Amino acid sequence: MVLTGAEILVRCLQEEKVNYVFGYPGGAVLFLYDALFQQDDIRHVLVRHEQAAVHAADGYARSSGQVGVALVTSGPGATNAVTGIATAYYDSVPLVVISGQVATAFIGQDAFQEVDTVGVTRPCVKHNFLVRDVNELAITLKKAFYLARTGRPGPVVVDIPKDVSNMACEFAYPKEISMRSYNPVMRGHQGQIKKAAQLLLSARRPMIYAGGGVILSNAADELTRFARLLNAPLTTTLMGLGGYPASDRQYLGMPGMHGTYEANMALHHSDVLLSIGTRFDDRVIGNVDHFAAEPRKIIHVDIDPASISKRVKVDIPIVGNVRDVLEQLLRQIEGGTQPDPAKTADWWADIEKWRAKKCLEYKLSETLIKPQFVIQKLWEITRGEAIVASDVGQHQMWAAQYYRFEKPRRWLNSGGLGTMGVGLPYAMGAQLANPKATVACITGEGSIQMNIQELSTCRQFRLPLKICLLNNRYLGMVRQWQQMFHGQRYSGSYMDSLPDFVKLAESYGHIGIRVEKPGDVEGALREAFTTHKNELVFLDFQIDRSENVYPMIPGGKGLTEMVLPVDEDLG
């Protein structure tokens, strides 16, 4: 069958079972948009800024496990998309981003809306392609989806010149694809699995440290079974929240800069550490020398060999897909000697002592709304079952600490790149991927204004999101650091001339509610989630301006050098 490049793109997307394309039209993608118009299988979601198109596709991918697809035009369309692409790259989210390019004859001529998209995006994609020949289009798209979803997932950019989208050729979508230069390892080396199992069974102070790889490889059930079999305490990183039920006895909360006391202490004092689908990020282990000074054996499971022994030297590296490796480990231990609970009794006693510090306790106020309280109430009212899309800043940390996730793919946030402005588009993508789910966006007045224009998209597509703005009229995380480390000089961190968010929401056709008293928090949330279940509600919580995120490991300090809310140094 002879088809044009634009028709081929649409057919390829259909073959890949793509339901939604998040995009914004422009000159270089006119043929592509024309082909999209003439079919009904794929729905196009018109965003209001290309950055949000990529974030929305990213939110769709994170919440569903499917590859997210965004479509942008050449030049500024592509450069606007870069932040979204980099955000997805840092958190290993599978995306295919299609960008228009000027016609092949114009490439390199400084044509109108020309930018070297392949060059600009190279450092923040898993791979990218410029399609110079329509005969290469179908195979390139096949490769793009294959690369995006396999191995360590990531965004793949396919740049399509305008003339290529209008040229015709015979179309056949390849069923299979193999690339000689790309063969991700899925199963762990059996010898290493055996060694790891032996080491874990010999441990007196075992600890499991799990990250985003657990979510990406859909391994939450395997992780839970394995942790229970081992009776080991477990922590999940910011990217791994929901990978293990937060209500479980063995769960110690999140580790790291704003992690719990018990998680950080256990991470530091363990004698055998199983790190799985995580990468010893600087926000997790703090000062790397301080961490390395304590002797412990480390087993590191990751699908990306480059993540292993990058920052921390490990004893047993296992390259493989988290889920496959966990299945192997389960088989290994289930078939052999069973773990001895008596061995870890002292360790659990230590952990309970640390847990008894209740590091996440905070003082309620009669007059000021505490942000932690808002999150706890949100958790109660949504029964912990909402998909929570967060922005970046203090509210993100409070959400991670106080919304206790029981299941994977319910917590969406920009962990690696820390991109303010992701929250609303993430929530949009998640709501479209999960039409029946309750989707909340937890945000700050800084972050929400970075993609506020998407309130318009939400109106057009009738997305009943619940936006919980924790409004302290500060760029709170910046202010917190300035308060602690820069002599309280609040340089550029205050927010004057904020809009009236209630009126703003209303002007976009949504419902706005301002909440100023602690006593009104629960009622407002109930109203939003029940009375206005099917509408977008923008809740503007005027919170305590001076509230800080604790516990905190100051920059450059080690895991045991946390500062707790009472400013008590537990070092």
Next chain:
Amino acid sequence: MRHVISLLIENESGALSRVSGLFSARGYNIESLTVAPTEDESMSRMTLVTSGSNEIIEQITKQLNKLVDVIKIIDLSEAPNIERELLLVKVRATGAAREEMKRMSDIFRARIIDVTDTSYVIELTGNDRKLDAFIAAIDPALLVETVRSGTCGIGRGERVLKL
């Protein structure tokens, strides 16, 4: 420590910039880099000379392997290997210097491949230390221009980098 890394990479536009971009983005050293298609034109072979601690070299090879276009990679320095680099040098060759430069190239087993009334172009291959020594041996006043290819290398004996 200095390492010579060889890799096979898909012969596609942009492949070179993926490699060089990786080095600049991650702050790795790059002393020299040579690249040319192999007998199978769909692939290029690249030789990189870099330096760093064992941990850094491990990261470099892992990060290179991670590039989708990279097919295979080998750290030649891990085992006996042969390195060669080509040097072309233009020298002044008048009066007494004419005979002196001829003699010098004989000592280094170099070849004079272009001759004019006033100059020679001398070709020399060897490892980088030999090339350095040759340049150091020439009177700077006679040295007009030099160009070096960068190192390429191959493993000794049975050690091969091939698909």
